[in-house]
Amino acid sequence: MPELPEVETTRRGLEPVLRGRRIVAVRVTERRLRWRLPAGFEAELTGRSIRAVGRRAKYLLIDTDGGTLIVHLGMSGNLRVLGSDAARRAHDHVEIVLDSGRTVRFNDPRRFGSMHFVRGNPEEHALLRHLAPEPLSAAFDSAYLWAGTRGRRVAIKALVMNSGVVVGVGNIYASEALFRAGVSPRRAAGRLTRAEVGRLVLAIKRVLAAAIKAGGTTLRDYVDTDGSPGYFRQKLFVYERVGLACRVCRTPIRQMVQGQRSTYWCPSCQS
DNA sequence: ATGGGCACCTGGCTGC
């Protein structure tokens, strides 16, 4: 479910609730996440004080005085802030109880999400070590993507979803950014012109920034830490709009499958 | 190295 804007929205919701708080209890009701939670997981976290809540790609980094909790929301995960007496719901797997009396619950029906508690620099963890630049950073610019596309025969849509090229762009925002850039999702990455690469870099930055501003996109389950949905869905140009008129030229939006994922595009605006 | 396909898992919807 969540791409960079949804994870960043979650980070912003967690930060004021977690910063400076101490973890007084950790309860796990399902250890079988994407990677099984180790036996010592609860004990390692309990008693820690939280210093900050960061983000790298789609990973949340909950920085404590004894290590970092790395959280991924997978396809269907969310973290909600609740009172400690709130009723448990189906698929609540992990609960982190704070000294403020509030609690953070990780709910994830599909269990593609994950948690790791690591000592030392989390950027050196195997999951983070090989990640490409952040899309909203200065490092992700036209020259960078130009170099990263040369000689690549993969479809440009697959390339922008590759976390070794740029992070945080998932299935929704890949289609949306390509629409905004006027580039067909099936084009071989290496065949894009300099101008197209430049437009694509700008489109990725703008669509992600606009989605963060709207609190992310809720298609089905995504909710922020308060349980409220994101409002960017109304601003989507192509995603899940197959057969509907393009909001720019009125041509019907089309859908195809690339790499087992749905792609949406306007055959008139994109070439 | 690169590209493509599968696997992990549950729930919701469609159509017979």
Next chain:
DNA sequence: TGCAGCCAGGTGCCCA
């Protein structure tokens, strides 16, 4: 009403 089949915001891993 029941059930099979298909689809869903991700990504690590295996193979050619």
